[in-house]
Amino acid sequence: MINSVTRRDFLSLLGAYGGTSALIQAGTALGLMPQPGQAAELSLARAGASGRRVAILGSGVSGLAVAWELTKAGYDCTVLEASHRPGGRVFTVRSGTVIDELGNYQRCEFDNEPHLYFNAGAARIPSNHSTVLGYCRELGVDLEIFVNESMRAWVQDDNFNGGRPVRNADFHTNMHGFLAEMLAKSLSAGQLDEEFSEAEMEALLRIIRNLGDLNEDMLFEGSFRAGYASGGFLDHGTKHAMIAFRELLKTRLAAGLMVTTDVGTGAGPVLMQPVGGMDRIPYAFANRLADRIRFRSAVKSVQVSDHGVEIAYERDGSRETLQADYCFNCIPSHLMTGIPNNFPSDYLDALKYIRRGEAYKAAFQARQRFWEDEGIYAGITWVNSPIQQIWYPPHGIHKQKGVILAAYDFGGGMYYTKMTQEQRIEELLRHGEKVHPDYRQLVEKPVTIAWHRMNNMLGCAARWQRSRDGWSAEEEAMYHRLQQPVNGRHWMMGDQISQHSAWMESALQSAHFALADMDQRVRAAAL
Amino acid sequence: MKHLMTAVVTLAASVLGNLASGQDVGLPAPMDDKYCMTCHGAVGQGNVGVQAPRIAGMESWYLKRQLENFRAGIRGTHPDDEQGLAMQPMAARLTDQSIGDLIEWVGSFDYIPTTATIEGDASRGRQAYTRCASCHGDQGQGNETFGAPALAGQNDWYLVTQLRNFKAGYRGNSPNDQYGAMMVSMANSLTNDQAILNVVSYINTLGR
Numbered sequence: 001m002i003n004s005v006t007r008r009d010f011l012s013l014l015g016a017y018g019g020t021s022a023l024i025q026a027g028t029a030l031g032l033m034p035q036p037g038q039a040a041e042l043s044l045a046r047a048g049a050s051g052r053r054v055a056i057l058g059s060g061v062s063g064l065a066v067a068w069e070l071t072k073a074g075y076d077c078t079v080l081e082a083s084h085r086p087g088g089r090v091f092t093v094r095s096g097t098v099i100d101e102l103g104n105y106q107r108c109e110f111d112n113e114p115h116l117y118f119n120a121g122a123a124r125i126p127s128n129h130s131t132v133l134g135y136c137r138e139l140g141v142d143l144e145i146f147v148n149e150s151m152r153a154w155v156q157d158d159n160f161n162g163g164r165p166v167r168n169a170d171f172h173t174n175m176h177g178f179l180a181e182m183l184a185k186s187l188s189a190g191q192l193d194e195e196f197s198e199a200e201m202e203a204l205l206r207i208i209r210n211l212g213d214l215n216e217d218m219l220f221e222g223s224f225r226a227g228y229a230s231g232g233f234l235d236h237g238t239k240h241a242m243i244a245f246r247e248l249l250k251t252r253l254a255a256g257l258m259v260t261t262d263v264g265t266g267a268g269p270v271l272m273q274p275v276g277g278m279d280r281i282p283y284a285f286a287n288r289l290a291d292r293i294r295f296r297s298a299v300k301s302v303q304v305s306d307h308g309v310e311i312a313y314e315r316d317g318s319r320e321t322l323q324a325d326y327c328f329n330c331i332p333s334h335l336m337t338g339i340p341n342n343f344p345s346d347y348l349d350a351l352k353y354i355r356r357g358e359a360y361k362a363a364f365q366a367r368q369r370f371w372e373d374e375g376i377y378a379g380i381t382w383v384n385s386p387i388q389q390i391w392y393p394p395h396g397i398h399k400q401k402g403v404i405l406a407a408y409d410f411g412g413g414m415y416y417t418k419m420t421q422e423q424r425i426e427e428l429l430r431h432g433e434k435v436h437p438d439y440r441q442l443v444e445k446p447v448t449i450a451w452h453r454m455n456n457m458l459g460c461a462a463r464w465q466r467s468r469d470g471w472s473a474e475e476e477a478m479y480h481r482l483q484q485p486v487n488g489r490h491w492m493m494g495d496q497i498s499q500h501s502a503w504m505e506s507a508l509q510s511a512h513f514a515l516a517d518m519d520q521r522v523r524a525a526a527l
Numbered sequence: 528m529k530h531l532m533t534a535v536v537t538l539a540a541s542v543l544g545n546l547a548s549g550q551d552v553g554l555p556a557p558m559d560d561k562y563c564m565t566c567h568g569a570v571g572q573g574n575v576g577v578q579a580p581r582i583a584g585m586e587s588w589y590l591k592r593q594l595e596n597f598r599a600g601i602r603g604t605h606p607d608d609e610q611g612l613a614m615q616p617m618a619a620r621l622t623d624q625s626i627g628d629l630i631e632w633v634g635s636f637d638y639i640p641t642t643a644t645i646e647g648d649a650s651r652g653r654q655a656y657t658r659c660a661s662c663h664g665d666q667g668q669g670n671e672t673f674g675a676p677a678l679a680g681q682n683d684w685y686l687v688t689q690l691r692n693f694k695a696g697y698r699g700n701s702p703n704d705q706y707g708a709m710m711v712s713m714a715n716s717l718t719n720d721q722a723i724l725n726v727v728s729y730i731n732t733l734g735r
Contacts, residue, residue: 103613103619299569337574351576420616456565
């Protein structure tokens with residue numbers, strides 16, 4: 001049987017959490033932390049008579065933000081984009097969208113309706129991602145709530161409950177109940193007298209009892225929090241059957257399941273999405289930048305001098321040259337290493353060090369919104385198989401059809417990436433039907449997104465860390481090297497030049513970091 | 528420049544006109560006659576970042592054979608051959624005509640000298656290389672008669688990966704790959720990874 005939590009463990013746990021929350025509270029009170037919905041203040045000096053030409057390589061959100069900010073400040077900006085669309089990994093798939101995977105070209109066949117789309121890259125905006133939210137406000141991008149967590153969604157693991165899915169609420173209620181019961185037992189009278197006053201002890205036990213919905217004897221015997229097995233409205237409700245504690249421990253999903261609302265680093269469970277698709281954000285920038293963006297323009301060379309940057313690129317089969325005073329570059333590091341350049345060796349070595357992410361997503365159009373028939377409106381089903389997650393759309397409620405995310409492997413997506421399209425689809429169906437029995441009949445028009453193979457991208461979020469223990473001193477040094485410009489003329493940026501890749505907020509903060517650095521140099525030179 | 532994959536349409540419509548809708552609905556398929564450059568470097572010089580080798584300066588007969596091998600699944604189908612698996616579906620779509628066009632196009636790329644990225648004992652590697660030389664030439668210049676491509680001037684990290692792949696059985700174990708089979712036995716004579724690094728370090732000294 002499991003050992004009781006030792007008093008020392010318990011106290012150290014309290015201490016650790018107490019310390020962190022105390023810090024955050026003080027920081028907010030003193031106004032040190034940015035308020036949601038306000039982009040960090042950038043006050044760029046107006047462009048001078050010379051030194052106005054800026055080249056931006058890549059139209060990911062960092063590139064677009066830099067082009068927008070510098071255009072507002074009076075610079076002459078040109079964005080070179082290798083593909084046919086803006087946004088990079090901020091990519092929404094809807095009827096007719098081309099998915100330009102190398103060796104697996106797809107064209108999305110979803111019905112042409114506004115709510116039938118799939119955010120194949122960035123998909124959630126936490127409410128503390130103030131730079132993203134600030135641009136949404138400035139550019140008039142309408143937002144709606146995105147729901148990460150639904151207690152009605154499912155938990156499915158072949159190793160747990162005989163492989164049969166269990167409602168998230170059942171899982172949580174039982175786990176909280178047993179954990180609280182254990183905690184209460186470990187706090188038997190007198191043990192903690194030295195540390196807590198009687199009143200504190202009483203408060204603590206009240207919290208624990210409520211955490212697990214324990215009975216008067218501090219024992220867990222099921223809870224209505226899991227919903228009603230029967231009744232509950234016109235008749236008294238009955239409780240769901242309890243799940244044995246040992247059974248709950250059988251799924252490796254357990255640890256993650258208890259904290260899913262924390263996704264977004266302190267901002268859960270309120271997340272947001274643009275109405276109509278995440279690409280509303282890059283297109284909002286792109287529409288304002290208009291013909292400053294040159295699509296299908298692949299960079300062929302980047303040469304930095306003391307006076308500026310010369311960029312060669314290919315467009316419509318001909319080689320062009322762009323002379324710029326400054327250059328901001330969000331081309332993925334692993335592609336930049338394949339573009340001739342004259343970067344210093346330490347800078348280039350740092351670019352070569354970053355490994356490319358392997359994230360994989362897939363989606364189906366559903367012929368009918370079958371999850372709503374199961375009482376699920378939005379949220380995520382957690383699955384211990386390569387599909388990992390099924391997402392139900394928070395928008396388009398009660399319409400005929402919807403688009404569901406059928407898989408999201410954010411870490412090791414090569415499992416699917418290596419398969420043919422037919423194999424991928426069969427796998428999605430095979431695992432999905434363990435959760436929804438008629439899945440195979442209810443879904444259609446699959447799309448798969450293997451970021452490792454997407455043209456002009458060849459990878460998902462940058463991976464800096466080689467060790468699970470955190471960033472090494474060498475990695476920190478290489479990262480800070482890449483934050484610095486080459487000759488005060490060329491800046492790398494994007495979520496790859498951040499310590500929290502895979503978020504638009506990181507990309508935009510990286511862009512602002514580079515802009516602030518440039519602005520400082522421009523102001524210094526003007527003195 | 529030829530359009531190598533005729534199945535795919537070029538962009539004719541005004542991109543900006545479509546942008547106003549906030550979607551890319553209606554945009555034709557992207558022009559994709561330059562897919563090679565995404566992986567193999569902006570000028571075909573290879574890209575260590577995605578482990579794709581130099582194709583600029585590669586012999587046309589060797590390129591042809593490898594594209595045909597990939598297309599036929601002779602190469603790039605082993606489940607652990609990550610880079611081969613990425614290449615195979617690209618080649619699978621090629622016709623004889625498009626392979627011919629590709630070779631002609633790639634043949635127009637300028638060769639740019641490589642830089643050494645690996646460390647090994649070149650003098651030990653020189654001894655091991657005598658066996659390689661019988662097919663690939665004293666100077667690593669390659670020999671079409673023996674079906675042996677040039678080694679000098681290829682990205683060293685790629686040569687290391689391929690020797691490892693031959694040893695691991697990722698490449699050269701198809702019954703339809705006679706040259707690959709020869710390479711498997713040659714690679715197996717390099718008893719450990721250090722021996723691989725040594726011989727490739729020697730190849731780095733041959734220059735091009």
